[in-house]
Amino acid sequence: MPHNPTSDSHAASSAPRIRDWSLSWQIGAVVLGTVFLALASYIEVPMVPVPVTMQTFAVTLIGAVYGWRLGAATIVAWLVEGAIGLPVLSGGAAGAHHFVGPTAGYLFAFPVVGALTGWLAERGWNGNRPWLAFVSMLLGNALCLVLGAAWLSIAIGIEQAIVHGVTPFLIGGALKSALAATTLKLMTRAQK
Numbered sequence: 637m638p639h640n641p642t643s644d645s646h647a648a649s650s651a652p653r654i655r656d657w658s659l660s661w662q663i664g665a666v667v668l669g670t671v672f673l674a675l676a677s678y679i680e681v682p683m684v685p686v687p688v689t690m691q692t693f694a695v696t697l698i699g700a701v702y703g704w705r706l707g708a709a710t711i712v713a714w715l716v717e718g719a720i721g722l723p724v725l726s727g728g729a730a731g732a733h734h735f736v737g738p739t740a741g742y743l744f745a746f747p748v749v750g751a752l753t754g755w756l757a758e759r760g761w762n763g764n765r766p767w768l769a770f771v772s773m774l775l776g777n778a779l780c781l782v783l784g785a786a787w788l789s790i791a792i793g794i795e796q797a798i799v800h801g802v803t804p805f806l807i808g809g810a811l812k813s814a815l816a817a818t819t820l821k822l823m824t825r826a827q828k
Contacts, residue, residue: 662706669698669710670717674724682727685738685788685795686801689726693812695746696753696776700762700769704754708747715743738801741787742780749776763824766817773813781805 657665676694680687699707718725719732726739735743753761753776761768781802789797 657706665702665706666710666713669702669707670714670724672698673711673714674722677724677726680726680727683804684800685792686742686784686805686807687726687739689809690812691726691742691746692749692777692780692809693779693816695750696773696813697816697819699750699753699755699776700757700816701823702750702754703758704751707750707754708765711747711750715746729823738788738791739784742784744787745783748783749780752776752779757820763817763820763822768822768825769820770817771811773816774810777805777809779815781809782814 639728673691676690679690681689695711698710701707702710714724715735718730719735721730723730725734725743733754734740753772756762756772756775757769761772763769785794785797785801792800
């Protein structure tokens with residue numbers, strides 16, 4: 637993808653800046669990102685009320701690779717696809733009703749999480765610094781759990797939201813963060 641490093645603070649980042657991409661690259665990146673997110677959504681362990689998926693892996697990685705603006709826009713595009721009926725959500729689910737159900741808080745958290753990891757990647761928390769990338773991914777997963785559980789608590793109470801919407805995802809979130817940071821490092825190495 638076209639990228640002209642400059643002398644500003646973003647030059648060391650592995651996340652290309654959106655203003656350096658042509659419109660056709662941006663559209664292609666959004667399409668590719670939504671396909672990647674859809675595929676990650678099909679990798680799931682069914683649980684009630686919230687399944688374990690590879691979505692946070694994809695969301696954090698898209699943010700880190702695309703940068704905060706294009707990353708968040710890509711994730712929003714994927715959410716719109718799911719809302720209008722394309723089978724791109726967890727396990728191939730689709731429909732607007734998912735945006736008011738138990739998983740809605742997690743879904744609405746995804747663009748924020750992608751923006752966070754993208755913003756941090758643009759500031760050096762990227763594949764050039766794998767430990768910082770790992771912390772960035774952990775922060776993204778934690779933010780998703782907090783926002784998702786906050787929504788879930790409206791329906792089942794805060795204690796049950798923590799029991800069912802946070803605790804089962806802690807180890808998986810750490811593992812997905814490590815996998816995303818490692819993937820980002822490998823992608824960065826491949827660009828050199």
